[in-house]
Amino acid sequence: MSELTIDIAEHDAGVIVRLAGSADMTAAQDLRHQLERLPTEETNRIVLDLSALDFISSMGLGVLIQFHRQCQEGTGGLRLANPQESIVKVLETTQLDQLFDIYTSLDEALSP
């Protein structure tokens, strides 16, 4: 169980947000604040790179859902990239795999 780290990088195709560690009850508030500050009104696409995210709880999922709404209100869409098997299972269990656009690699998520 490692603390959540959030790295934000600009890319030609949009903004990549790399989440690593645990999106748990102690990290949800910080994650919400960091995502809320992203310029979703000016960015074509935001990709959450989940390849190093090893845990997410319902509080973390709630933040991603709110961010999904924020992106929908902006100019671009939100894509989730390369989640680990355990995270995919959580998304499938909650049926949030029907809400989010999920890609198996970062390259795929960044493609048009």
Next chain:
Amino acid sequence: MTTQTYQEIEIPSSFPKAKQVEEDIIAAARKYGYSEEDVFALQLSLEEALSNAIRHGNQEDPSKSISLRYYISAAQIDIYVADEGTGFDPTGIPDPTSSENLECPNGRGILLMRAYMNLVEYNECGNVVHMIKLNRQAGKRA
């Protein structure tokens, strides 16, 4: 190694304190040989039970406490989480997987606990949750 661990703990309604207890229980589960898949399930369910107790049960009131009781053996883990709230009816929670609720940011905790644990049950008034996780590795080793 002892054949069973039993602990009773009372903590304030605080996410960092709850996280510490969660980490202690997970460390104990690993010592008893639970697989990483079982540990993930345990962590997720503990997280949901504890965050529900803090947010919904105790309304994030730091003067209110959460009581935990747990037994861990190589065969199974039994956990009781009690808050000081008035309780709720777990059958009255809207289905978070229905299309009208899919974008709602809350309400998935009980669904996840039921999916990842072998047993999840509440007391009559709904302020104590009891969860059991069976060790799928139990009996596999000689």
